[in-house]
Amino acid sequence: MIEIKELSKVFTLSRKMMKEAKVKSNKKIAVDHLSFTANQGEIYGLLGPNGAGKTTTLRCISTIIKPTSGKIYVAGHEVQEEAEAVRNSIGFLTSDIKLDPQFSPDYMFDFFGRLHHVPKDVLKKRKEELFSYFGITEFSHKKMKELSTGMKQKAAIAVSLVHDPKIVIFDEPTNGLDIVTARKVTDYLKKLKEEGKLVIISTHIMSEAEKLCDRIGIIIDGTKVAEGTIRQLLEETKTENLEDAFFRYYQNKKKGEE
Ligand SMILES: Nc1ncnc2c1ncn2[C@@H]1O[C@H](COP(=O)(O)OP(=O)(O)OP(=O)(O)O)[C@@H](O)[C@H]1O
Numbered sequence: 001m002i003e004i005k006e007l008s009k010v011f012t013l014s015r016k017m018m019k020e021a022k023v024k025s026n027k028k029i030a031v032d033h034l035s036f037t038a039n040q041g042e043i044y045g046l047l048g049p050n051g052a053g054k055t056t057t058l059r060c061i062s063t064i065i066k067p068t069s070g071k072i073y074v075a076g077h078e079v080q081e082e083a084e085a086v087r088n089s090i091g092f093l094t095s096d097i098k099l100d101p102q103f104s105p106d107y108m109f110d111f112f113g114r115l116h117h118v119p120k121d122v123l124k125k126r127k128e129e130l131f132s133y134f135g136i137t138e139f140s141h142k143k144m145k146e147l148s149t150g151m152k153q154k155a156a157i158a159v160s161l162v163h164d165p166k167i168v169i170f171d172e173p174t175n176g177l178d179i180v181t182a183r184k185v186t187d188y189l190k191k192l193k194e195e196g197k198l199v200i201i202s203t204h205i206m207s208e209a210e211k212l213c214d215r216i217g218i219i220i221d222g223t224k225v226a227e228g229t230i231r232q233l234l235e236e237t238k239t240e241n242l243e244d245a246f247f248r249y250y251q252n253k254k255k256g257e258e
């Protein structure tokens with residue numbers, strides 16, 4: 001289970017960043033008093049436009065960056081007080097962690113397996129299973145830098161699952177993948193859910209959220225503007241599909257700011 005209570009993250013911008021973003025303040029509120037709970041056995045989706053704060057939230061949950069304020073509990077462990085225990089219970093996939101270009105998927109898998117103290121025989125079995133499922137076996141000994149975007153993404157997914165984590169946090173899991181591979185990934189996420197795991201994904205692809213997620217939290221400008229099952233969101237907005245519902249929430253939020 002993941003519990004987020006009043007999470008805020010404020011970035012301090014450099015002069016260069018302020019100039020690029022054309023802002024006068026050196027503070028950027030990326031996440032603003034965000035709270036939500038996601039449970040074992042569900043796929044929870046953070047849905048929001050570019051810059052909404054999805055990646056920032058997932059990085060706070062995964063102990064990559066520190067919250068400015070608020071508390072996050074992952075499987076009962078608070079992220080700042082028990083970071084190591086949090087890291088052991090999660091698998092984290094992000095577009096900004098690059099696997100070392102000099103090494104192969106095979107090497108990286110074994111390396112992270114040892115880091116997580118996965119017994120040798122278990123590691124071998126998991127590697128066979130994941131590499132065969134994602135079609136990594138054919139290029140498992142090539143260097144990362146020689147792989148295509150999709151191949152790298154598949155390898156990163158397998159590596160993030162090396163220790164069979166009970167909570168899986170995937171930032172835009174199908175980014176850069178063709179539809180066949182994207183389906184393999186979403187099917188695998190469903191399988192993890194069936195096994196009782198908690199899967200949290202971020203996405204701005206409405207159809208993906210619609211097909212995959214049990215519950216969705218819509219985030220705009222770092223705040224949660226809606227939460228529920230697809231059916232609840234459609235009922236609340238009196239719309240027929242998630243895209244229309246999303247626009248309803250988006251317009252309401254912008255209207256409220258005027
Ligand atoms: N390290 C950082 N330093 C300064 N500002 C940052 C940093 N990381 C993120 N931001 C800013 O915080 C806001 C939220 O960014 P974030 O990456 O969380 O959005 P996102 O919802 O993941 O968007 P996308 O759909 O484009 O991936 C953006 O305005 C972004 O520019």
Ligand SMILES: [Mg+2]
Pocket residue numbers: 054055056171
């Ligand atoms: Mg992002």
